[in-house]
Amino acid sequence: MNNLLKRTTESITSLPGIGHKSAVRIAYHLLKRRGDEFQSFIQSLIDFRENTEFCPICGSLKDKGIPCEFCDNPARDKTRICVVEQPTDVYVIENTRDYHGLYHVLMGVLSPLEGVGPEDIRIRELMERVEKSDHLEEIIIATNPDIEGNATAHYLHEVFRDRATVTRIASGLGIGSQLDYADTGVVSQAFRSRISMG
């Protein structure tokens, strides 16, 4: 493999979820593009990096100089805050079109093993928002259903249980999945978390 292709392929595999084969295909695709299309691709990446910032209130991504589409939007339901780990989690929930409340991005998750405590993620900011809010009724926790996401959810429940209704999005067997394809750990967890049918 020629040196430049090797170097570019390595660069591209450093992106999340891209293996060696996909990287070679992507590199070749970029080589075949028209010059102006390639320029505009590169420019879109540079513009994005230079002109995107985090909303100082909710932590979601916003264009510099533009109000936050959630915090500064009078149409959003101010009685609910949904707490997520990463800014990209916001779009996963927005895509459902079921939720119209506010968000709070923690920018991480509690992890005693990696030395991440409550002061290292945006929990203080959430406490301040909750304290100041006159309308808040529900805090919906949407951290991932893994060890660290669970620990974070329990911590937040303890902190906010006296101030608002604290809920967590459902987890268990993947909806639409099949029992015999599921990981044993997942089945075991789903079994222990069984709920009464009525």
Next chain:
Amino acid sequence: MNNLLKRTTESITSLPGIGHKSAVRIAYHLLKRRGDEFQSFIQSLIDFRENTEFCPICGSLKDKGIPCEFCDNPARDKTRICVVEQPTDVYVIENTRDYHGLYHVLMGVLSPLEGVGPEDIRIRELMERVEKSDHLEEIIIATNPDIEGNATAHYLHEVFRDRATVTRIASGLGIGSQLDYADTGVVSQAFRSRISMG
């Protein structure tokens, strides 16, 4: 979703094999990178495009100003030419470490439906190479096992059968796959292409 993220995500989904969700993750990953790392990522893409070219003989990718790692390499076996559709197919075969001969990239495949005839891909160049070669014994056809790849293989066989041994890499059920997971068309084709076991 903010405008810049939307635009960047669209740019990234234009790459082969990248869906919307992966594109959002990649965009966010690029945002979190250190500035110098981001710069070197962008620079590697630009350098690759500016300084990569196709070998005028075999059509594989090479760094500008550097001899072709196949055609100009005395260690390669000059008695065999492996014919592939795309430059990236060369690396798929190189990765097996089983083949040490030359390559010929067609830069496409015969497709009557899309109006691609023998004069539109690098078949004339292959004829010239074959004519000039004193050592050639085998032409190994490694076009894809689909309608167009098959048509191209048959065409090349007709053209070169009197000049060299023409072989084609094996296809059928995916090696290591399971019959009950295979597509009906694949099974049907594999059944019709059955070979005697001895």
